[in-house]
Amino acid sequence: MKVSIVVGDLSSSGAGRWGGAVRPFLLAQALKKINCEIEIVGFTQATDETLTLSEDIPIVSIIKETYYPQFFKSAQQLLQQITGNIIYAYKLKPTSFGLSLFKRWQTHRPVILDIDDWELSWYGGEQYQYKPSLKQLGRDLLKPDGSLRQPDYPLYLKWIERLVSQADCITLHTEFLKQRFGGIYLPNGKDTTLFDPQRYDPEASRLQYGLKDYRILMFPGAPRPYKGLEDVLIALEQLNQKDIKLVIVGGSPYDEYDEQLMQRWGQWIIKLPKTPAIMMPEVVAAAHVVVVPQRDVPAAQAQFPLKLTDGMAMAKPILATQVGDIPEILGETGYLVKSGSPEQIAQTLARIFDHFEEAQAKGWKARQRCLENYSIDAMAVILQEVIDKLH
Structure with a gap:
């Protein structure tokens, strides 16, 4: 069984910063324990160093274009690299879960969603609203770096929450998230042999x-x-x-x-x-x-x-x-x-x-x-x- 873990941000300011210490890499190590073949596929920045974890967990890094429509090219490259029988989307974001659902539509492979944060909580949670003036909407859509050209803009985070039920299975690591999204409790594990x-x-x-x-x-x-x-x-x-x-x-x-x-x-x-x-x-x-x-x-x-x-x-x-x-x-x-x-x-x-x-x-x-x-x-x-x- 091959599992593709899809990560929206493998950059040095994202999951890549902590090497093998954060959630997607913990998932990979645990899946190896049950004899799954693993690949981690995700986006990085052009300035990032090549990320390696271990020889038996390959990491495929796609340089991410920051804004739409250029991002579509990066997304297409990432989709082509997802080869697992099961797709495991890390984080409730368009750049991970959204693309994973698109890959399922293409291939009919099951998608597991792992939620380790309430992404919208960084933007006010339930209180977040996008209510621009007509002029601001135009700027957000038409400027090369307009807000609505950002793939994980808060408005899109709010929209993608509505698609949680489309996942074939959900894993998460706190009672807060479980009450909000449902799913199976999967705590963060530590490598207790290394941390001895x-x-x-x-x-x-x-x-x-x-x-x-x-x-x-x-x-x-x-x-x-x-x-x-x-x-x-x-x-x-x-x-x-x-x-x-x-x-x-x-x-x-x-x-x-x-x-x-x-x-x-x-x-x-x-x-x-x-x-x-x-x-x-x-x-x-x-x-x-x-x-x-x-x-x-x-x-x-x-x-x-x-x-x-x-x-x-x-x-x-x-x-x-x-x-x-x-x-x-x-x-x-x-x-x-x-x-x-x-x-x-x-x-x-x-x-x-x-x-x-x-x-x-x-x-x-x-x-x-x-x-x-x-x-x-x-x-x-x-x-x-x-x-x-x-x-």
């Missing part, structure tokens, strides 16, 4: 990355306002213990938000450069605590934070907020605080460091929970059932 704390020495990692003199709170993700890092930094101001630092790995590929954080709270922040996915366990090994301080907004409610299972797999104490599926994922194996509460974060950090052996014991329970529920093997079991239903 017994393979790494925390002290050596701290020495290697210049962190040996500090107690490290680690955020191994891309900073964005809804991810709550400001609350952690306010908490550090309240604690005022100079040896506790927030380590941000890689920075933001989207905007200058992490630079804004540095300007205001630079004394509490250490930035590490972008790190290949295969090196991330060594980086996370340096953490004393992994922080996942999500704000309680739709964008966060719809997400399954990958940094959560980074910390769980590496048996780290985890401090997270009670947002979305985080309480269910962590169970009793982490420290949960109310969203948007620097005071609770400060109090909980103090408790963690005052009783650090107890916190480490929680971390090992988190790893066991990750092995049982949030591993690549756990994903593979569910995907076997999904594939079987299509035959």
Whole structure:
């Protein structure tokens, strides 16, 4: 059985930025576990380096023209590269799910839709409306870079939500998304062999990355306002213990938000450069605590934070907020605080460091929970059932 995973954005600012660490690559690894042949087909920018994952998971990159009508040429090239018996569209977007449905119309091959974000949440969710004046409509249609010439423009995201029922099967990774779109719960799995704390020495990692003199709170993700890092930094101001630092790995590929954080709270922040996915366990090994301080907004409610299972797999104490599926994922194996509460974060950090052996014991329970529920093997079991239903 060959599965084509169709990705609308494989660029260095999209899924390609994180190498094998994000959802489409996790799907590929899990499908390999059940003996599927895999190909990943997606769009990149002309300036991107060639993306490789492993020899047994080929990646076919199509350079994407940014605007209609030129985009149709890119789309045709991508459609020609989809050769699987099953088409697996990653994200509810015209550039992935829309093209996958078109390929099904051509070939009658089944389409699975994987939803890992509520795409419209970035544009106001249910409140989003496109109501241009006649003059603005003309600009959006006729200007070479007009809004309506963008393949994944929010209006088109709103329209494609109406086609969700056309998928032969839907997979998703949060209760929020399941309530909205239906489908089969498929959590993000971690490669728990790679992310195995017994393979790494925390002290050596701290020495290697210049962190040996500090107690490290680690955020191994891309900073964005809804991810709550400001609350952690306010908490550090309240604690005022100079040896506790927030380590941000890689920075933001989207905007200058992490630079804004540095300007205001630079004394509490250490930035590490972008790190290949295969090196991330060594980086996370340096953490004393992994922080996942999500704000309680739709964008966060719809997400399954990958940094959560980074910390769980590496048996780290985890401090997270009670947002979305985080309480269910962590169970009793982490420290949960109310969203948007620097005071609770400060109090909980103090408790963690005052009783650090107890916190480490929680971390090992988190790893066991990750092995049982949030591993690549756990994903593979569910995907076997999904594939079987299509035959």
